[in-house]
Amino acid sequence: MVHVAVDAEQSFQRAKSLPLAFTAGAAVGVLGGMIGLGGAEFRLPLLIGLFGFAALSAVILNKAMSLAVVLAALPARMAAVSAPELAAHWPVAANLLAGSLLGAWAGAAWAVRMRSATLYKVLAVLMVLMAAALVATHTTALGTLVLPVGVQILIGVATGFGIGVVAAIMGVAGGELLIPTIVLLFAVDIKTAGSLSLLVSLPTMLVAFARYSRDGSFAVLRANLRFVVVMAGGSVAGAVLGGVLLGVIPDLVLIPVLAAILVFSAVKLSSHGGR
Template structure:
C-alpha cells in the first residue's frame, strides 16, 4: 500500500508545481500581443482567442491550465464588447427573433462547457498540453473548410434538428472550455450549415451563444485552485483584453483587404505550427 501511495503523492505534487504561477508579464508586450491577435481575428471576423492561447503558453510562459483560464477571462471581455459593436450591422431584435436556435445550441453548450472545464482541471499538465495541441489542429481545419460557409436552408428539420443542435452545442461547449475560447470558428459554420442562418446573422448568434457558455465554463474553473491566476495577473488580463479589442477593431476595418484565399491558409498554418510547439511543451 505504501509503495503505491508515494508515487501517487509525488505525481500530484508535480502537477501542482507544473501549474504554479509565473510573474505577470509587463503591460506593453501584453497590449501588443493582444492587439496583434485581435487584428488577426478581426481580419476574418473572429475574436482570435485560438491564436492567443499559443501566445500565452509560448512567449508569455504560462502553464497549460493557467493559459486556458486567462484566455477564458479575456475571451469573456472581448465577446461581451463585440456583441453591442455588431448591433449596428445585426440589431438585437434580429438576434431575439432567432431565440429557438440560441436555446437549442445552449441546451448542449452549457453542459459541454461545464464538463469541459471540469476535465481540464483534472487532466495532468502533460495531457492537457497534448489535448490543446490536437484542438488547435481541429480549429485550423475548421478555419480552412468552415469559414465563409453558405447554406440555402437548414440541413435538418423538426426533432432531428433539435437533437443535432444539442449534440453540436455540447461538442462546441467542451472545446470552448478546454481552450478558453468563444468557439466562433465552430459555432458560425454550425449555425450556417445546420440551421441555414445568414453569415452575418450567424456571427451575432454565435456571440449570443458564446457568452453564457463561457460564463458557465468560467464558473466551473473558479472552483479550481488554478483560478487564482486571474487575480494574480489581473493587470495583464485587463491590458491584453483591451489590446485584443483594439486589434479586433482595426482588423475589422481591414476586413477584405487581404484575400481569404491567401489569409486563411496562413492563419491555419500558424495554428498548426503552434500546435506542434504546444505538444512539445507536454
C-alpha cells in the same frame, strides 16, 4: 498546483512586460478581426510559449480575455443586426445552449482534472481542429442541411455540447465552430449567425468560467490581473483595427497563412507537453 505557484512567482516578471502583452494581444485581435472572429485560438499559444504560463493557467487567462472581447463586441453586433431580427431566431440559440452550457461545465471539469502533459496534447489536437474549421468555413460555400425538426434539435444539442467542451478546454468563445454550425444546421445567413454565436458564446463562457473558479488554479487570474487587463485591452483594440482591415487581404491568401500558424502552434504545444 505546482504550476500555479510558478505562475505566481513569475507574475512580477510578466508585469514588466506589459507593453509586450498589449502588443501581442493587439496582434491577436487584428488576426481575428480580419476574419470576423475574436482570435483567442491564436492567443493561447502565445500565453504558453511567449509568456510561459502552464497549460491550465493559460486556458483560464485566455477564457477571461475571450469574455472581455465578446462583451466588447456585443454592442457592435447589436448595431449590425437588430434585436427583433435576433429575437426571431431565439429557438436556434436555445437549441445550441441546451448542449453548450452542459459542454462548457464538463469541458472545464475535465481540463482541471487532466495531467498537464495530457492537456498540452489535447490543446494541440484542438488547434488542428480549429485550423480545419477555419479553412472549411472560409474557403467553401456553406450550404444548408435539410433535416426533420426532431433530428435538427438533437444534432443542435449534441453539436452545442461538443462546442461547449472545446471552448471551455481552449478558453475561446467558440465562434469559429458556432457560426458554420448555425449556417449549416439552421439556414441562418452568416451575418445573423455571427451575432447569434455571441449570444450563445457569452452564457457558455460564463458557465465554464464559473466551473474554473471552483479550482485552485483560478488563483492565476488574481495573480496576473494587470497582465490580463492589458492584453485584453490590446485584443479589443486589435479586433477593431482588424475589422477595419477586413477584406484587405484576400481570404485565399490570409486563411491558409492563419491555418498554418494554428498547425505550427499545435506542433509546438504537442512537443511542449512531451517535456
